[in-house]
Amino acid sequence: MVKLSKIICAGDYACVVGYLLSVLLVACRKQEEVPPRVAWLSPAGSSTYAYPSAIAVKAHLSDDRSIARFSLLVFHQASSYPLVSTDIPVPDATEFHLDETVIFDDLYAPSGDYTVQLRVSDGDNETIASRSIALNEAPRVLTAVLAGSSDGAAGFRIDSLQGNAFVSAYEDNWHYRMGTVNTRHQVLFIAGKDYEGVKTLRLPDFETAAQVSVPNDAGDEQFTCSAFDPVRQTALFGSLDGTVLGFNSLGQLSASYSLSNGYVAVSVATGQDRIAVLASALNQSRVELFNATTGVKLQSLLLSAAEAHYLIAHPNGQDFWVLAQDGEDAVGMRYDPVAGLVTPLPAPLVSGSTITQVAGDHEGLFIAVGDNALRRLDPLDLSTEISSPGAPSCTALSYDAVNQDLWVLTPGMLHRYDASSLTEEATFTPPAGCQSLWLVYNK
Numbered sequence: 001m002v003k004l005s006k007i008i009c010a011g012d013y014a015c016v017v018g019y020l021l022s023v024l025l026v027a028c029r030k031q032e033e034v035p036p037r038v039a040w041l042s043p044a045g046s047s048t049y050a051y052p053s054a055i056a057v058k059a060h061l062s063d064d065r066s067i068a069r070f071s072l073l074v075f076h077q078a079s080s081y082p083l084v085s086t087d088i089p090v091p092d093a094t095e096f097h098l099d100e101t102v103i104f105d106d107l108y109a110p111s112g113d114y115t116v117q118l119r120v121s122d123g124d125n126e127t128i129a130s131r132s133i134a135l136n137e138a139p140r141v142l143t144a145v146l147a148g149s150s151d152g153a154a155g156f157r158i159d160s161l162q163g164n165a166f167v168s169a170y171e172d173n174w175h176y177r178m179g180t181v182n183t184r185h186q187v188l189f190i191a192g193k194d195y196e197g198v199k200t201l202r203l204p205d206f207e208t209a210a211q212v213s214v215p216n217d218a219g220d221e222q223f224t225c226s227a228f229d230p231v232r233q234t235a236l237f238g239s240l241d242g243t244v245l246g247f248n249s250l251g252q253l254s255a256s257y258s259l260s261n262g263y264v265a266v267s268v269a270t271g272q273d274r275i276a277v278l279a280s281a282l283n284q285s286r287v288e289l290f291n292a293t294t295g296v297k298l299q300s301l302l303l304s305a306a307e308a309h310y311l312i313a314h315p316n317g318q319d320f321w322v323l324a325q326d327g328e329d330a331v332g333m334r335y336d337p338v339a340g341l342v343t344p345l346p347a348p349l350v351s352g353s354t355i356t357q358v359a360g361d362h363e364g365l366f367i368a369v370g371d372n373a374l375r376r377l378d379p380l381d382l383s384t385e386i387s388s389p390g391a392p393s394c395t396a397l398s399y400d401a402v403n404q405d406l407w408v409l410t411p412g413m414l415h416r417y418d419a420s421s422l423t424e425e426a427t428f429t430p431p432a433g434c435q436s437l438w439l440v441y442n443k
Contacts, residue, residue, distance in 0.1 A: 033124070034064050034125070035127045036067060036125065039059060040059050040129065040131060042059075043056065043057065047133045049133065049135050051104060051105070051109075051135070051137055054102070055101065056099075058097075058098060058099050059097075060095070061096045063120075065094065066093060067090050067096050067120060069087070069119075070088050071085075072116075072118060074114055074115070074116050075114060076112055083102070098118070102116075107442065108443055109137055109138075110137050141442045142403060142439060142440070143440050144161070144204065144438075145440075146159070146161075146181075146438040146440060147166055147431055147437055148179055148434070148437070149430075149431045149434045156174040157171045157431065159430075165428070166431055177192055177193050180228045180235050182233060182235060183441040183442075183443065184249075186202065188200070188201045189226075189235040196213070198253075199211045199251075210250060214239065224240060224264055225266055226238070226268075230270070231292070232246075232255075232270075234247060234254060235247045242263055243258050243265075244265050255292075255295060257275055257297070260281075260286065260300055263279035263281040263286065264279060266285070267308075267309065271292075271320075272317050273292050274290065274292055275289070276289050276290075278308050284303075285324070287342065299340060301335070301340065301342055303333065304333075305325065305326050305333070308333075310358045311323075312360075313361070314380075319336050321335070330348060330349045330350040330353060330354055330355045332349045349377075349382060353369050355368070356368045356369070359398055363379070363401045364379070364399055365378070368408070372389055373389060376422060386420075386422050388417070393410055395410060396437045398437045400439055404418065404420055407437055413429065413430070
């Protein structure tokens with residue numbers, strides 16, 4: 001009985017010790033629940049930085065036990081565009097002085113409010129501390145004016161405007177048809193004839209990135225129109241086989257949109273999630289709308305005007321303008337995909353003449369009329385803002401919204417106009433056989 005008594009006492013002692021240990025563990029656990037502390041030193045809240053800049057990120061970090069992990073993030077508040085996302089090694093210490101420099105040299109980072117965020121952990125608890133700053137994005141800069149020329153056979157060249165003269169930049173044995181440029185990814189797409197397909201050239205060295213053959217039995221002139229989709233960064237080419245083909249920045253065939261039977265693309269325009277195609281067949285024109293991602297046709301409407309030539313995105317990002325010829329007059333129509341309607345404007349855009357070239361976007365829209373006139377139109381309603389005698393027989397138009405210049409190519413002459421007043425500023429002699437003009441920007 002004595003032994004039994006001793007055994008019971010020993011058990012009681014173990015219980016007491018266990019209880020005390022559990023109390024201590026709970027107390028320790030309560031201490032571990034204290035999160036790390038962050039004391040900001042830099043940047044100051046609401047600071048503004050212009051591209052390019054060095055942003056000093058300084059803070060004092062502390063924890064009652066030790067700092068286990070630490071990360072620094074800088075991101076655009078509206079779009080979550082990441083400027084910086086990095087884990088920074090820290091010593092196993094209870095205090096740490098952060099002194100980092102974030103280099104703001106991302107050419108594509110958008111302007112706006114950014115969050116500078118510190119995430120500090122002691123292994124059990126995490127503290128997230130943030131500061132808000134503003135960044136002004138890198139300005140868009142015109143870096144090259146390129147002219148594409150063809151001798152009509154298997155000879156194609158690209159010249160670059162250097163000062164007041166064009167200098168040869170690239171030559172190829174290529175049956176050139178048309179081209180478009182992707183300045184964000186610095187690539188130029190050129191479409192050929194005779195089943196050559198589309199070649200993608202890297203800028204500024206014109207190295208071949210890809211060449212995709214697009215076989216077709218329709219004849220030499222495989223491609224009918226071109227456009228660039230800035231939302232999906234895709235080059236679009238209308239084809240005689242009744243499709244519109246999309247090429248990504250690597251030069252790969254990435255999308256295809258099939259038109260109604262017998263129709264061929266005349267002009268292409270893009271919206272946020274839509275591709276609109278102006279197509280023609282015999283004496284009929286229609287506008288067809290596609291889901292840009294899936295390629296599914298969403299709508300097809302027959303137009304009242306048989307000769308429709310240009311399709312332009314409306315500034316509202318949803319509607320499109322159709323420019324057409326109705327007898328002797330150039331007319332405009334508004335295509336509303338939501339309502340499924342194409343509504344003619346009450347009066348002709350130009351009476352007794354034709355529109356030969358179109359350039360611009362939601363910031364400015366320009367047309368070449370007949371043989372010797374230029375007009376600036378309001379993109380919201382197509383009303384004429386200003387008119388100029390212009391240059392004769394315009395073969396290409398390019399609008400430089402950054403510098404507010406309009407580049408006008410005519411036989412044997414390249415003109416640069418002030419886009420606001422349509423007054424001529426300078427002239428240049430283009431290469432022989434010049435038929436295309438591309439404006440290249442830094443981004």
